[in-house]
Amino acid sequence: MFGASDLLRSINGPTEADKPMxxxxxxxxxxxLFRMAQMGEPxxxxxxxxxxxxxxxxxxxxxxxxxIGPKPAGFKCxxxxxxxVVIMNHISLVEILMDVNQWSTVFSGIVSRAMTLEVxxxxxxxxxxxxxxxxxxxxxxxxxxxxxxxSYFVRYCKxxxxxxxxxxxxxxxxxxxSPVVRCRRRPSGCLIQEMPNGYSKVTWVxxxxxxxxxxxxxxxxxxNSGLAFGAKRWVATLDRQxxxxxxxxxxxxPTGEVGVITSQEGRKSMLKLAERMVISFCAGVSAxxxxxxxxxxxxxxxxxxxxxxxxxxxxGRPPGIxxxxxxxxxxxxxxxxxxxxxxxxxxxxxxxxxxxxxxVQEMAHIANGQDxxxxxxxxxxxxxxxxxxxxxxxxxxxxxxxxxxxxPVDVVAMNMVLNGGDPDYVALLPSGFAILxxxxxxxxxxxxxxGSGGSLLTVAFQILVDSVPTAKxxxxxxxxxxxxxxxTVDRIxxxxxxxxx
Numbered sequence: 001m002f003g004a005s006d007l008l009r010s011i012n013g014p015t016e017a018d019k020p021m022x023x024x025x026x027x028x029x030x031x032x033l034f035r036m037a038q039m040g041e042p043x044x045x046x047x048x049x050x051x052x053x054x055x056x057x058x059x060x061x062x063x064x065x066x067x068i069g070p071k072p073a074g075f076k077c078x079x080x081x082x083x084x085v086v087i088m089n090h091i092s093l094v095e096i097l098m099d100v101n102q103w104s105t106v107f108s109g110i111v112s113r114a115m116t117l118e119v120x121x122x123x124x125x126x127x128x129x130x131x132x133x134x135x136x137x138x139x140x141x142x143x144x145x146x147x148x149x150x151s152y153f154v155r156y157c158k159x160x161x162x163x164x165x166x167x168x169x170x171x172x173x174x175x176x177x178s179p180v181v182r183c184r185r186r187p188s189g190c191l192i193q194e195m196p197n198g199y200s201k202v203t204w205v206x207x208x209x210x211x212x213x214x215x216x217x218x219x220x221x222x223x224n225s226g227l228a229f230g231a232k233r234w235v236a237t238l239d240r241q242x243x244x245x246x247x248x249x250x251x252x253x254p255t256g257e258v259g260v261i262t263s264q265e266g267r268k269s270m271l272k273l274a275e276r277m278v279i280s281f282c283a284g285v286s287a288x289x290x291x292x293x294x295x296x297x298x299x300x301x302x303x304x305x306x307x308x309x310x311x312x313x314x315x316g317r318p319p320g321i322x323x324x325x326x327x328x329x330x331x332x333x334x335x336x337x338x339x340x341x342x343x344x345x346x347x348x349x350x351x352x353x354x355x356x357x358x359x360v361q362e363m364a365h366i367a368n369g370q371d372x373x374x375x376x377x378x379x380x381x382x383x384x385x386x387x388x389x390x391x392x393x394x395x396x397x398x399x400x401x402x403x404x405x406x407x408p409v410d411v412v413a414m415n416m417v418l419n420g421g422d423p424d425y426v427a428l429l430p431s432g433f434a435i436l437x438x439x440x441x442x443x444x445x446x447x448x449x450x451g452s453g454g455s456l457l458t459v460a461f462q463i464l465v466d467s468v469p470t471a472k473x474x475x476x477x478x479x480x481x482x483x484x485x486x487x488t489v490d491r492i493x494x495x496x497x498x499x500x501x
Contacts, residue, residue: 014117014120014175022132023132028066029187030187032064034191036205037203054079055077055079057077067187072211075210077208078209079206080231081205082204087242088198088245091127094192097157106237108279112140117135118133123157129158130158132155133155139183142285143326144285144286144326145328146223147215151184152173154170155169163194168187169185171186182214184208184209186208188206189205219439227400227439237398243368248267248368251264261366263418263419265419266417276423277430278403278405280428280430281405303327304326306323306481308322316427316428317429318467320465320471321464328457330456335436339395340373343373345361345362347495348379353488353491360382363377363378363390373397375395376393377393379392390411390414401434406431407429430462431463438456439453459492461484461488465480
């Protein structure tokens, strides 16, 4: 079984002979991105409901005859454009996009893994103007029912004469003939304009050609709507993460939120621990081919996909054999209702089998976004048998996706974090939920509007089944985890449908 890094390492960087062609392709892509971001009709046409714009493929081919060649047979075009003002300065935004670790952290709900294979140019001294890097990345929807999209591309960053920064990606798959290319990125990326008071205006263009036949029926509408992989999701994620980062940097902590957190350092450490928990959760739910997980079972809907991983010498995870089980299903309830039900500690006993019906109290709360649902909290189960364990939870929501992710943490380790200690050494196994709109819009409303459409819910658990990494995995433990998921799903369905009645 290939680990993720082995698979990515087997993809070689470009040869010397390829480099002039890569740079030429990237420069043409940059020009295309600028035009795609700024042109109106007839290239971009208003959608039927008037809420978005759609790319005219015929007009695109007329306007941009060069590029990476015709669309492969059987592939579909997905193109979208979105603009937003975000709370981050333009230089920091460029740094996030050009540093693969920051980029995959900020977009962990969309980028399941990424790697820079080669830097062709670092840009001008001191900034990324003129930087070229060859990268590989895998894009995901947090569900085992949507295959990940792997892409091999060049990323180019440039500051234009008017001060606007732009970062563009374009596929290099034609340099690496591969029978399994399921996704090609035509010039995609964003323009970043400086705004007053440390804000930036971002215009995002996402343009891919993809073979999406592996997408399960219940996710087809979401993927087709562009909400799964399109510009709207990238921009909504960025906006949400900029808010989260601004709150992590904040020194004026609102008085109502401290609880057991008494110091700025403790607050920062807890947010950093929660961020790692979220990244780990996202890496364990998507239908990735090359993660460090080994898939044991699960393919169709109503199926639970079970994967296993041995954890050795990783201070951030408990040692032993870890089982990850995930399943996705549709609920006839709007995403906001599902999110509010799952994040509320008062309704936790209705679905959380492991809390044994015990009452859960919030001991600490960090608000990290404008929506009240965006927060990190520390919960304690009033059930006395687990007195040495707390629950760390992060809930976050934007117009395209919501998450409620939690992990049991040891009291001693958590005290260290609350005192500002290094959160990287706290062993965590996250479980939780990803809640997405189903892509339908009731009565022509905007997706994400309260009361419109149903939800697609992914439930995932990571559980340590044996603390000895060399132990054999028993079928009994797989059955137990399967059963745990099935019971949780039934409880959630019962709870939200009786609310709905």
